[in-house]
Amino acid sequence: MRDHCRLPGSPGSWRSPLRGVRFTSVLGLVLLGGVTVLFVTGLVSYAAYNPDLSPVNDKTPDKGILGFYLFAWPTGPVWLYRLTQGAHVTLGVALVPVLLAKLWSVVPKLFALPPARSLAHALERLSLLLLVGGGLFEFTTGVLNVQLEYVFPGSFYPLHFYGAWVFAAAFAAHAVLKTPAALRAVRRRRDAGGPDGRDGGDLVPPRPGAPTVSRRGALWLVGGGSLLLGATTAGQSLGGPLRRTALLAPHGGAGPSGGPNGFQINKTAAYAGITPADTHGDAWRLVLTGPAGTVRLGRADLLRLPLHSSSLPIACVEGWSTDDQWWQGVRLRDLAALAGYRGDPPDVFVESLQRHGAFRRAALRANQVADPRSLLALRVNGEDLSPDHGHPARIIVPAAPGVLNTKWVARLTFGDL
Ligand SMILES: Nc1nc2c(c(=O)[nH]1)N[C@H]1C(S)=C(S)[C@@H](COP(=O)(O)O)O[C@H]1N2
Numbered sequence: 001m002r003d004h005c006r007l008p009g010s011p012g013s014w015r016s017p018l019r020g021v022r023f024t025s026v027l028g029l030v031l032l033g034g035v036t037v038l039f040v041t042g043l044v045s046y047a048a049y050n051p052d053l054s055p056v057n058d059k060t061p062d063k064g065i066l067g068f069y070l071f072a073w074p075t076g077p078v079w080l081y082r083l084t085q086g087a088h089v090t091l092g093v094a095l096v097p098v099l100l101a102k103l104w105s106v107v108p109k110l111f112a113l114p115p116a117r118s119l120a121h122a123l124e125r126l127s128l129l130l131l132v133g134g135g136l137f138e139f140t141t142g143v144l145n146v147q148l149e150y151v152f153p154g155s156f157y158p159l160h161f162y163g164a165w166v167f168a169a170a171f172a173a174h175a176v177l178k179t180p181a182a183l184r185a186v187r188r189r190r191d192a193g194g195p196d197g198r199d200g201g202d203l204v205p206p207r208p209g210a211p212t213v214s215r216r217g218a219l220w221l222v223g224g225g226s227l228l229l230g231a232t233t234a235g236q237s238l239g240g241p242l243r244r245t246a247l248l249a250p251h252g253g254a255g256p257s258g259g260p261n262g263f264q265i266n267k268t269a270a271y272a273g274i275t276p277a278d279t280h281g282d283a284w285r286l287v288l289t290g291p292a293g294t295v296r297l298g299r300a301d302l303l304r305l306p307l308h309s310s311s312l313p314i315a316c317v318e319g320w321s322t323d324d325q326w327w328q329g330v331r332l333r334d335l336a337a338l339a340g341y342r343g344d345p346p347d348v349f350v351e352s353l354q355r356h357g358a359f360r361r362a363a364l365r366a367n368q369v370a371d372p373r374s375l376l377a378l379r380v381n382g383e384d385l386s387p388d389h390g391h392p393a394r395i396i397v398p399a400a401p402g403v404l405n406t407k408w409v410a411r412l413t414f415g416d417l
């Protein structure tokens with residue numbers, strides 16, 4: 001009898017007195033709010049790439065109707081992507097303990113036998129498989145990507161994007177079914193005002209073991225873990241003195257070195273295969289193409305054009321962002337004019353000197369080219385760009401994800417895409 005009770009399919013093998021409908025409900029309601037924000041900020045992040053502008057920006061070309069919501073990403077406020085993606089990554093990391101505790105609280109149900117009592121029950125369990133599998137998949141791929149330890153076969157973007165839709169569909173169905181009861185369970189306890197431990201429902205173990213921590217204590221533990229993870233992540237996007245608190249973030253901590261170019265670097269020039277032979281004085285020419293034909297400009301030519309300044313951050317999809325940096329360079333719309341666009345500028349296709357790698361090309365939308373703060377930057381914080389930040393010239397566009405701020409620019413092709 002005892003041995004039989006130890007099989008995970010038997011309710012008697014699950015002993016923790018913490019399990020119960022209220023414990024699960026509190027965690028479920030936190031996830032309801034949190035996952036909704038993750039889903040919305042995630043969709044927004046994808047829109048920020050302007051995937052409907054050019055196949056080069058589109059990381060999920062087969063998305064079809066799933067791209068129904070895409071819109072033209074605005075150029076302000078300048079901290080827009082910093083905010084939405086910082087929130088996405090910080091919240092995602094902070095919710096890990098809540099997700100794990102929630103799964104732990106219902107794990108006996110995953111093993112319950114018989115596997116299905118009816119067709120409806122079978123369908124319900126199948127949807128739970130998508131819910132649990134989808135949730136674990138999204139959190140795992142997301143955390144691996146922000147930790148720069150992405151080891152999944154296949155590219156992060158399509159996997160995380162399609163996974164999000166599967167997870168969201170299962171999540172929405174589950175929320176519709178369970179939220180009313182979860183709200184009731186949470187309210188009931190508040191009205192009763194009784195001590196921890198009174199609970200009902202099929203989550204309560206039939207033969208509970210001795211408690212080691214109260215339910216309330218366990219919730220505090222989960223909440224404390226979440227706060228700790230959030231607090232050691234958020235600094236990478238909040239910046240300023242808080243950057244030093246970003247202990248869990250690979251791009252947290254102080255900048256790579258002091259000085260004007262001493263802020264976060266994603267891929268170094270060495271990593272991208274950019275050598276001084278590619279970029280030194282006479283070797284490098286910027287090639288502009290438009291109705292005026294092809295225009296070639298060296299760095300000295302560019303420095304003789306009207307130079308403008310903008311204070312803009314770099315905000316990466318991985319959640320980290322820089323404080324505003326003071327960029328100096330030529331306005332993209334002035335370069336469009338040189339290429340032959342006198343009135344409203346068109347879209348532009350940007351190509352880097354870099355020969356390999358996913359981020360060596362990007363398309364910018366006409367609203368981004370037209371914004372007077374959008375620059376082909378030559379200098380930052382009063383100094384020439386360093387090789388790692390894109391010397392001889394890089395794109396910087398307000399409110400856009402870092403991936404659109406192409407470094408080591410070689411060619412700008414203006415025209416509607
Ligand atoms: N050519 C090129 N440009 C690039 C990249 C790259 O890999 N190659 N990475 C992009 C990404 S993802 C980000 S977040 C920013 C980072 O800029 P930084 O290294 O100057 O901080 O550069 C962007 N520009």
Ligand SMILES: [Mo]
Nearest residue numbers: 316317402403
């Ligand atoms: Mo990035």
